[in-house]
Amino acid sequence: xxxxxxxxxxxxxxxxxxTNQQLLAKIKVCINxxxxxxxxxxxxxPPAIFLEQTTSLLKGSTIAWGAQNMASExxxxxxxxxxxxxxxxxxxxxxxxxxxxxRQHFGETDVQIARKFALAKQLGLTPILCVGESxxxxxxxxxxxxxxxxxxxxxxxxxxxxxxxxILAYEPIWAIGTGLSAxxxxxxTVCSQIRQWLTQGDHxxxxxxxxxxxGSIKPENAKxxxxxxxxxxxxxxxxxxxxxxxxxxxxxxxxxxxxxxSNLKIESD
Ligand code: 13P
Numbered sequence: 001x002x003x004x005x006x007x008x009x010x011x012x013x014x015x016x017x018x019t020n021q022q023l024l025a026k027i028k029v030c031i032n033x034x035x036x037x038x039x040x041x042x043x044x045x046p047p048a049i050f051l052e053q054t055t056s057l058l059k060g061s062t063i064a065w066g067a068q069n070m071a072s073e074x075x076x077x078x079x080x081x082x083x084x085x086x087x088x089x090x091x092x093x094x095x096x097x098x099x100x101x102x103r104q105h106f107g108e109t110d111v112q113i114a115r116k117f118a119l120a121k122q123l124g125l126t127p128i129l130c131v132g133e134s135x136x137x138x139x140x141x142x143x144x145x146x147x148x149x150x151x152x153x154x155x156x157x158x159x160x161x162x163x164x165x166x167i168l169a170y171e172p173i174w175a176i177g178t179g180l181s182a183x184x185x186x187x188x189t190v191c192s193q194i195r196q197w198l199t200q201g202d203h204x205x206x207x208x209x210x211x212x213x214x215g216s217i218k219p220e221n222a223k224x225x226x227x228x229x230x231x232x233x234x235x236x237x238x239x240x241x242x243x244x245x246x247x248x249x250x251x252x253x254x255x256x257x258x259x260x261x262s263n264l265k266i267e268s269d
Contacts, residue, residue, distance in 0.1 A: 094128055
């Protein structure tokens with residue numbers, strides 16, 4: 001098991017077969033050839049309709065892939081939904097859950113997210129659980145209160161051990177797609193407070209938990225964000241659609257990583 005940082009690309013609802021092909025070709029060549037020097041676990045989350053294409057383009061590379069969402073039910077008459085088992089069938093190892101855009105635009109509740117979380121774990125998918133506060137909550141200094149509520153639903157249902165083999169992503173809503181990133185200090189403070197708060201349940205698990213930052217990560221701010229001791233990598237939206245920008249962000253990750261991310265089943269090659 002390697003102890004390496006993570007870089008996750010959330011393509012959201014962008015791309016087509018031709019642009020995906022070009023983007024993946026560029027990043028694959030570069031990441032495969034520098035993997036020995038920059039041991040990072042890179043994960044691509046394309047729109048689900050492009051999973052087949054992603055699978056065939058990334059097979060055999062050092063890059064993993066996953067989905068941006070999954071159904072809260074195992075199977076059945078749920079028109080338009082995609083089951084976790086279907087994601088597994090397409091070689092997904094990760095699934096993003098609780099992204100603020102799903103909470104905001106599709107009314108996903110903490111309870112539904114906790115259900116998806118449990119199903120993902122049952123299936124052996126690694127959940128990337130997103131938490132984060134609105135601008136109003138940030139200004140009212142309620143960041144940790146909001147995040148604790150978002151995490152508590154999972155803890156109440158499944159206990160602290162639920163976070164074994166899980167990735168947390170702190171994504172302040174006010175920083176997503178706005179160009180306004182949290183400062184490295186703010187992001188560090190929140191990631192560290194999340195870790196501290198989780199130590200009450202399981203000290204060693206909290207210590208090893210991979211906590212990422214997401215929200216307007218760009219080549220210009222990546223290095224300072226990734227140098228923070230409680231930030232174990234990034235969840236990148238817009239900049240992950242541009243090969244050059246994404247590769248610069250990748251290169252900004254620390255070359256030697258001493259923080260333990262050992263609760264993740266990441267195989268190094
Ligand atoms: P941006 O990087 O476009 O701000 O998006 C962040 C995000 O939502 C990743 O999940």
